[in-house]
Amino acid sequence: MRTAVYPGSFDPITKGHTSILASGMKAFDRIVVAVLHNPRKTAMFTVDERIEMIRESTAEMGFGDRIVVDQFDGLLVEYCKQQGAEVILRGLRAVADFEYELQMANMNRHLNPDVETVFIMADDAYFYVSSNLVKEAAKLGGDVSELVPGPVSDRLQAKIEAQR
Numbered sequence: 001m002r003t004a005v006y007p008g009s010f011d012p013i014t015k016g017h018t019s020i021l022a023s024g025m026k027a028f029d030r031i032v033v034a035v036l037h038n039p040r041k042t043a044m045f046t047v048d049e050r051i052e053m054i055r056e057s058t059a060e061m062g063f064g065d066r067i068v069v070d071q072f073d074g075l076l077v078e079y080c081k082q083q084g085a086e087v088i089l090r091g092l093r094a095v096a097d098f099e100y101e102l103q104m105a106n107m108n109r110h111l112n113p114d115v116e117t118v119f120i121m122a123d124d125a126y127f128y129v130s131s132n133l134v135k136e137a138a139k140l141g142g143d144v145s146e147l148v149p150g151p152v153s154d155r156l157q158a159k160i161e162a163q164r
């Protein structure tokens with residue numbers, strides 16, 4: 001059984017993320033979507049809200065229990081060990097992602113050489129989509145409904161209304 005951990009902030013999950021996940025399911029038997037619980041980083045959604053949105057969005061994908069949603073804190077490589085995963089799955093979009101991802105992959109390899117980082121290229125339809133840009137556009141009244149899974153679209157609007 002090949003398990004990969006797909007870590008991230010997922011604040012919130014976008015269609016860019018779900019497309020990486022769908023591609024990842026071709027390569028792995030089980031993917032653990034792991035939301036970083038980072039009290040130092042200000043997020044729009046709580047970890048529980050993010051997990052709920054990921055669960056709702058991935059349920060629509062039809063992979064059943066091959067996709068697991070969880071949260072972690074501390075070192076990612078330690079979490080991978082707990083999950084029995086030898087692979088960290090990350091998505092790559094534009095060149096701008098490369099340096100950050102290269103640094104993380106090398107740091108993780110230094111911390112645990114048994115855990116490999118595998119990158120999947122983002123679908124070109126979503127290569128410009130990031131959680132931060134989606135939030136920014138939505139806050140300014142832009143229509144981002146095609147860039148996020150259905151369950152996220154409604155919650156994003158509700159959150160923005162509540163914060164006004």
Ligand code: PNS
Pocket residue numbers: 007008009010036074075076077103104107108
């Ligand atoms: O979606 P993001 O914010 O780009 O994801 C970043 C994430 C969660 C993958 C990264 O911050 C992380 O792995 N944090 C855990 C702490 C850790 O293991 N740090 C050392 C390796 S860089």
